[in-house]
Amino acid sequence: MRSPARIMVALVAVALIAGGVWQLRSATMSTHVVTDPDSRLAVTLDAEARQSEPGQSLDEMVAAKVGTCRLEVATSDPVGPLERGSDGRFRLILQPSLDDTDRVQFRGCMEDWNVDHLLVDVVEMREVADRG
Amino acid sequence: MKKLMWLFALGTFLAAGVYSVISLNRWEWSRALYFGLVVLVAEVGLATGLVLRKLDQQAEADTDAGERDEIRDVLRGSRVSRDRFRWLAPERAASRSNVFITMVVSGGILLSGLAWLLDKVAANTTTSLQEGRLAGDLTRIAYPSDGLLPDEVTVLAQQLPDLDDPQLRMLLGSDR
Numbered sequence: 001m002r003s004p005a006r007i008m009v010a011l012v013a014v015a016l017i018a019g020g021v022w023q024l025r026s027a028t029m030s031t032h033v034v035t036d037p038d039s040r041l042a043v044t045l046d047a048e049a050r051q052s053e054p055g056q057s058l059d060e061m062v063a064a065k066v067g068t069c070r071l072e073v074a075t076s077d078p079v080g081p082l083e084r085g086s087d088g089r090f091r092l093i094l095q096p097s098l099d100d101t102d103r104v105q106f107r108g109c110m111e112d113w114n115v116d117h118l119l120v121d122v123v124e125m126r127e128v129a130d131r132g
Numbered sequence: 133m134k135k136l137m138w139l140f141a142l143g144t145f146l147a148a149g150v151y152s153v154i155s156l157n158r159w160e161w162s163r164a165l166y167f168g169l170v171v172l173v174a175e176v177g178l179a180t181g182l183v184l185r186k187l188d189q190q191a192e193a194d195t196d197a198g199e200r201d202e203i204r205d206v207l208r209g210s211r212v213s214r215d216r217f218r219w220l221a222p223e224r225a226a227s228r229s230n231v232f233i234t235m236v237v238s239g240g241i242l243l244s245g246l247a248w249l250l251d252k253v254a255a256n257t258t259t260s261l262q263e264g265r266l267a268g269d270l271t272r273i274a275y276p277s278d279g280l281l282p283d284e285v286t287v288l289a290q291q292l293p294d295l296d297d298p299q300l301r302m303l304l305g306s307d308r
Contacts, residue, residue, distance in 0.1 A: 024153060024156055027156075114162045
């Protein structure tokens with residue numbers, strides 16, 4: 001016969017797991033909204049390569065990763081080249097801008113371990129004014 | 133040390149699980165897969181450790197079980213006695229003939245063995261060299277090859293007047 005305390009602990013554990021699964025489901029569910037075609041999103045990246053292959057530059061590794069992750073969100077095209085600032089950070093502009101779900105997906109893709117020897121940290125994603 | 137290993141495995145399991153959920157939440161699928169693999173490895177290790185610990189506990193419980201001890205005592209009591217010299221015990225004096233027969237048979241075996249040993253030793257005391265010497269000694273005291281009867285020359289010599297040989301007379305029987 002199980003004690004009431006153990007039954008309570010089991011119930012709380014089940015409730016926590018169920019709540020966590022529900023929250024995870026909500027967080028990973030794609031809910032897209034239509035964005036303004038003229039909206040633009042400035043992304044700032046901090047990248048670091050460790051023990052990369054000879055002949056591979058950090059710039060081309062970051063460019064390859066941006067290309068891959070742009071396909072992940074599938075809607076935005078980079079405007080202009082991938083620029084590297086004096087502080088060593090990379091900046092790019094996506095147009096149209098990304099909705100909340102796409103931003104999470106894009107950040108997750110950029111910070112994921114899907115390119116060997118490359119670690120990228122998305123420092124900032126902010127809306128910028130239209131070109132006009 | 134064992135407790136430390138348990139803590140390490142449990143910590144790895146929990147940390148990897150938390151990071152796996154966080155990575156899923158951030159849409160970092162590669163990281164989530166990696167941490168999920170670590171969770172799986174830690175889980176297998178923990179499960180194996182738990183099963184082995186349970187088996188050890190079960191073995192110890194079996195060893196301590198009183199019922200098992202009783203059955204073991206019964207089995208030990210049903211064994212054939214291993215006291216192979218019980219027949220020599222004083223309380224079995226009524227059947228001492230067993231001892232007598234045993235002693236006679238054993239004594240016979242021992243004496244036979246001793247006789248066999250003596251025979252072997254004695255057989256090895258004669259060598260071809262010793263036999264040759266013995267043959268030489270015996271040749272000296274052997275009877276003459278032509279017998280002990282006097283020849284004609286000796287008989288005729290007896291007729292000589294000056295001959296006084298007692299041995300020859302004894303041989304010819306002329307003393308009588």
